[in-house]
Amino acid sequence: MAVNVPGLVAVVVFYIVILAIGIWASRKSKKVEKTCTGAKSEVAIVGGRNINVLVGVFTMTATWVGGGYIMGTAEVVYSPSQGLIWAMGPPAYAITFLLGGLFFAKPMRSKRYVTMLDPFQHRYGNMLTAALLLPALVSDMLWVACILAALGGTMSIILGLSSTISIIISAAVSIIYTLLGGLYSVAYTDIIQLSFVFVSLWLCIPFLILSPAVTNISHTVHLNQTLGISWLGELKLEDAGKWADEMLLLALGGLAYQALYQRILSAASSTQAQVTCFAAAGAAFIMGIPSVIIGVVAASADWNQTAYGLPPPFERGEAGNILPLALHYLTPSWLSVLGIGCVAAAVMSSMDSALLSSASMFTQNIYKTTLRKKASERELQIVIRIIVLLVGLAGLGLAFGDDSVFALWMVSGDLLYCVVLPQLVCVLYFSRANSYGAICGYLVGLLVRGLSGEPLLGIPALILYPGWREVDGVKVQYFPFRTIAMLSSMICIISVSWLVEVAFRRQIIPQSWDSLGVFDEKKEAEKEQVPAPCEENNSSLNTKL
Incomplete structure (x- = not known):
């Protein structure tokens, strides 16, 4: 496949803009560090607890609305064996934030913790805290792998670019600005990234629905699933246990993510932290609607009328890439480029959070309290950067190993749900x-x-x-x-x-x-x-x- 040069240029420009915002935010972080007489490493971890509500809502929503969420939701809706009823991401994430605001934000923020592991360290000591860090690290690595795999598949389809090159470049950009500015860089780049995701995805929807290759979606609701074009899905009694398990995993597992508490603890007060959670619940749900529509449109499309041809994506084992395939073959080429930018933005907005999450817990709860109790603030900041790099490289390696974005998305929260x-x-x-x-x-x-x-x-x-x-x-x-x-x-x-x-x-x-x-x-x-x-x-x- 030939490389889509205009599209590649557009993506490069987008990456440069994101990197520039990350660098600008890192300078803001350094200004806050100068006014801080306490632990300067906490500026990188919780932003000096000065992230306002608007920025907090953006960064919290953007953390969850990643490549796995966008592409995984579309994949599930499109897949004949699943359908809309199995698209649990939007309602599950809304439940996560609602429960987080009701039951977790106040006790965590009022005690002025720095990471999710602090309450364990205060009650149990260092040994168990280190043990709890392991599943959190594994989860973050799988999360990074999930969202990078989503991006690699998208870029290879729309830009004709090697997925390996796409994944490496995107990972490098996220790692660089996270290294530079910590939570400040993550939060402010999240604003641009989430805004871009919202606008570009909703802009694609009318073109997808009006595509000549797409059947009226109301006509494909009740068709037999064996035809591969029914999108409503079916929940059989024998599958109810699996459905409930996956719903609870997505809804409750997120309550054990350090990325959630990083934003809760960065708020100026407990009340602000709760408001941020409640607002993010609605925002995350709304951000999932375009992916659902894309999955429905793809299930209702006659792929033989497109350059993709037959057999359809599901039969070729490409259901995991249904979102970029739909954008590429069912919308104008200029619009599909916006789609790749959307997925890239979603990927980076979640990847930077996962990187900072692991780095924060290791530095605050292991290195500072166990390995080097007298470590200087500069040393702690260096450790944060090293862990960001290592987790990023580990996730990068795992990103090349699986074709199902949804599968990696599920496994990333498995250990946190069952153990943490x-x-x-x-x-x-x-x-x-x-x-x-x-x-x-x-x-x-x-x-x-x-x-x-x-x-x-x-x-x-x-x-x-x-x-x-x-x-x-x-x-x-x-x-x-x-x-x-x-x-x-x-x-x-x-x-x-x-x-x-x-x-x-x-x-x-x-x-x-x-x-x-x-x-x-x-x-x-x-x-x-x-x-x-x-x-x-x-x-x-x-x-x-």
Whole structure:
């Protein structure tokens, strides 16, 4: 395929603009650092807690509206075996933000935490905190891989450019401006990126619907799915467990993402953090509507009337690239270029957040508190940049390994949902949770989830739940096995913590056997955290930003 030179030039210009905004934002970050008498590394992590509501809504929404969200939603709606009823992204993400605002924003922001792992460190110490970092790191790497894979497929279709080159260039741009400015660069580039995604996607919709190759979508609602053109989908009783599991994974798994709390903790107050979450719920839902429409249009199109021809994308195994295929073959060429810019913007807006997420947790909760307790602020900032680079390279390597954007999208939140979410709920809302229960819950969640298998990673299922089926020689679970793993972990944390406390209080077990120092940890957890000087000095800047 020949390279689309005008389209390539347009994308390069877009990348230059984004990089320039990131550099400008990094200078703003340095100005805030000069006025901050506290930990300057916190400016990179939580923006000195001076991100206003508007910027906060943009960056929070943009973090979730990534390449996986845009392309994965269109893929599911288009796929004959799934359809609209399986497009869980828009409602699930709206639920994530609503629950985040109602139950998580206030307790996290009011305690002035810096990362999601801080409450664990204050109650359990460094060992378990390091263990919880591992699934978070893996999730961020898979998330980066997911969104880069989405971009690579799009650019190769519309621009005729090698997906490998596309992925490497896009990753490099995101890494560079994240390295330079931390949360400030991420937040301000998110404004441009999300605005571009919104405008370009909605601009494409009329052209897609009015394309001569597209049948009236109302005529393809009730057609037999075996024809490959029914887009409404069907939820059979035997599939209800799988549907519920995936919906809960997307809706609740996001509550265990550091990227969410990075934005909550960057707000000037608890109330502002809650408002940001509620506004992002509506924005994220609206941003998913164009992808749904594109999937519907693609399912209603007669591909034989286009240059793509037959067989249709699903039969060629290209359902994961249905969004760029629809833009390329069903809209004018100039408009398809806007589409590639849209996916590129979505990818970078999510990738930079994932990079900064991992770097923040490692630097704040591992390096600063365990490895180098006397590290200087400059040293911490260097560590943040190194981790951003390493996570970016790891995600880059994984991006070349899978064709299904939706599959990577799902797996990226799997460990957080099964292992980290029950820990977070318990540490915030179950005052008796202790290290013994947390460790047991961690191991149980990891074990139950691992034994349930994961086809994408080639892990066979050793626990077979009711309703499992063999698909192409692989045992697939149709029972809500992820939710079982999550609930098993939570029940274990609560029950073991309670039993251990009762045993020590009633002297059933001698307190000298308290090798983890549970009671000492309780005393530490009850101490109020001292407000960061950086936050106090910078609160007046909020209205200016």
